[in-house]
Each structure stands twice: as structure tokens, then as C-alpha cells.
Amino acid sequence: MSELQQSLRQAIEKICARFGDDYWLKRDSDGKFPEEFYRALADDGWLGVCIPQDFGGSGLGIGEAAVMMETIAASGAGFSGASAVHMNIFGLNPVAVYGTPEQKKRMLPPIAAGKAKACFAVTEPNAGLETGKLQTRAERRGDRYVINGAKIWISTAQVADRMLILARSAPIEAGRRPTDGLSLFYTALDRRFVEVREIDKMGRKAVDSNALFIDGLEVPVADRIGEEGRGFEYILHGLNPERILVAAEAIGLGRAALARATAYAKERVVFGRPIGQNQAIQHPLAECWMELEAADLMMLKAAWQYDHGLPCAPAANAAKYLAAEAGFKACQTAIATHGGYGYAKEYHVERYFREMMIPKLAPVSPQLILCFIAEKVLGLPRSY
Ligand SMILES: Cc1cc2nc3c(=O)[nH]c(=O)nc-3n(C[C@H](O)[C@H](O)[C@H](O)COP(=O)(O)OP(=O)(O)OC[C@H]3O[C@@H](n4cnc5c(N)ncnc54)[C@H](O)[C@@H]3O)c2cc1C
DSSP, X not given: OOHHHHHHHHHHHHHHTTSOHHHHHHHHHHOOOOHHHHHHHHHTTGGGTTXXXXXXXXXXXXXXXXXXHHHHIIIIIHHHHHHHHHIIIIITHHHHHHSOHHHHHHHHHHHHTTSOOEXXXXXXXXXXXXXXXXXXXXXXXXXXXXXXXXXXXXXXXXXOSEXXXXXXXXXXXXXXXXXXXXXXEEEEOOTTTEEEEEOOOSSOTTSXXXXXXXXXXXXXXXXXXXXXXXXXXXXXXXXXXXXXXXXXXXXXXXXXXXXXXXXXXXXXXXXXXXXXXXXXXXXXXXXXXXXXHHHHHHHHHHHHHHHTTOOOHHHHHHHHHHHHHHHHHHHHHHHHHHGGGGGSGGGSHHHHHHHHHHHHHSSSOHHHHHHHIIXXXXXXXXXX
């Protein structure tokens, strides 16, 4: 890690130390958005870590953002903490890259300052991972678009006041590829025209995920990012960095689980000795350490490639896959190490385990990553 990254890590650790495991356990049971935590990062200027300096951010790279997100998750904040700020950190990349100067000036500073909260609305009930099948329509009427449709799993839509949304502005048959004809908008989440219905889910209760029912939402043309019909391309540009950040978050949470398991293995005495003296306890923990380190290296490689303008898709996808697997194994091992206590909420590892399912499933599934590596790296025929 560079000196900058090391000092960044220390600064974030200092903030996270104010929000211990008990804070996150409470948020996990009451489901309240961790506003104090969000505010603490915003007040010290961390939400704009990747936003260009001209627009209120620090203009740092994805490598620095990854260190930040890993540190947040590793503090025990897990995905409750990381997902609360994830969208501020890199979500508005399409605006930073493809927005007009007027849009950047209008849209980026409130996100960097933590004055606006945004959600990212892509997934749809009838499309799943097949983005080309998105059905939500954006119909042009003079200087506005009118959006109608439904989205699913949209995180932070309960607290967000803006949304980055992908919608179909031309019929699927009109384009060369199914992903042609999708347009991207960053606009107000006007609840008069968008019903936001929370999904009761397995973990990360403090950061909501929702079904959105959009009925006649008017969006000014000035809120369209880039050209009409090219929204999918703009989203694609941000997918690799998103995978890198999710990998960093999974590694962080895996490390939090490993730290708890190791501490417990040292102090729990059964049969007259600490359980950590048994190889059957030690070896899985040692494996978790190695696998988390290896995933971390892949993640840092992907971040380095991205920050140096090099192709990074294989490494970014591999990092997301390996980090989710390693993190999941660490959480599972942490529960096993705690024995029955691992199942009790007050030992925290069951919460980590539930949250660790998220990077296994989203933003892309492990199966689709394997398909990507098989096809794009190994040159095997496309299987779907
Ligand atoms: C907690 C959480 C938060 C989320 N937040 C957001 C958000 O903020 N914004 C947003 O837009 N989305 C969000 N998502 C959605 C997430 O990105 C999707 O759930 C994910 O992309 C998978 O889509 P799906 O659930 O419809 O799965 P499906 O597409 O229905 O796939 C189901 C399963 O089938 C497998 N499968 C499908 N096709 C193939 C194939 N050809 N070969 C092999 N396997 C295949 C998949 O790998 C998967 O395991 C979130 C999801 C979760 C769980």
C-alpha cells in the first residue's frame, strides 16, 4: 500500500472506532439507516473520495476507495456500513465521465458532501441478470421523458432523494443489440410517481432494498446522462470498479469474522486447553487467512489496472468472485469456531454471515462471472 493509502486507512479506522459492533447490532435489529456513521464520513470529506476535485471531491483512485471500503467493512460495520456509503463513493461515475459540465456541477457536489443520497435502479423483476430485457420505458415528450415501469432490489431507495436509472427509450427490436436503446438518467426520486416498497430480507436491515413501481415519472431532458440510447455503455464503464469495491467490502468483512474467530479460539477453553490449540480449529482459520490475502491481491491488481487505464475486467471479476468465496468461508468458519455461541446475535458473526451472502449474489452472480472468464479469458464458446 502507498503512504497515502496507509494514512487513509488510519483515518477511516479512527472514524469507524466510534461505531462499534454494538452500534451495528442495534442497526441490524431496528433497521434504521446508519445516519450518524454516514454523517461522520461526510463531515470529514470521505464521501467524495473518487469525485473529481473540481466538483467537491478528493479525486483519488479506485485503489484508495477500495482501501476505504475494506477498512469500513473490516471494522465490523460490514455491509451495513459499506452499503450505506457505497453509492456516494463510485455510483455517480457515469456522471463524472459522461455528464456535461453543467450536470457535473449540479449533480456531483451534493453527493460528495453527503447532502444528497442516491440509489441505483437497474435490476427489474422480469429481466434479472439479462439487462437487455429491461422493460421500464422512458418516452420522450418535448423537453421531458415520462418513465413507467418497475424495478427490484433497489438499495437505499427509502432514504434516497435522487436515483440513477436505466430505462428503455427505444424498442428492443430497433437496436442492433438488446442493450441498445437504453438511456441513463440521474434525477429526483419523486415519491408522488414512484412507490417504494421495502423488501423484508435476510441481512443488512439498516440499508433497505426495495421494489419500485414507477408511474408517470417526469424527467427533464437535462437529467439524461450522455446520448439517448447509449445508457448501457455508460453503466458498463462503472461495472468493473463496482466489482472491485464489492470485493474490497467482502474481504473486509471476512477479515472481521476471522479476527473474531481467532480471538475466540484463543480464549475459549474446553478439555483443559484453548480450542485454538486444536489443528481442526487452527487449519480452517489459516486457510481463511490465505484465501482472504489472495483475494486481496487480486482486488488490488484490478484496482491498479483500472487506475492506470489498463483493461481490468478479468481481474475485477475474479476479485469479486474470489473475495465473496473467501469472505463467505471466513464467516462460516467463524460461526463454527464459536460453536453454539456463533448462532447468538451478541457474538456478531451470524450477522456477518447473513451480510456475506450479498456479495455472493450481487451485483453479479458467481455463475455469470465464471461464464465471463470462460468466454472472454479462455476463449470458450458463449454458453448462454
Ligand atoms: C441485497 C441486494 C441489494 C441489491 N441492490 C441493488 C441495487 O441497488 N440496484 C440494482 O439495480 N440491483 C440491486 N440488486 C440486484 C442484484 O444485482 C441482482 O439480484 C443480481 O443482478 C441477480 O439478478 P436476479 O436476482 O434477478 O437473478 P437471476 O437473473 O434471476 O438469476 C438467478 C440465478 O440463475 C443463475 N443464472 C441465470 N442465467 C444463467 C446462465 N446463463 N448460466 C448460469 N447461471 C445462470 C444466476 O447466476 C443466479 O444464480 C441487489 C440485490 C441484493 C440481493
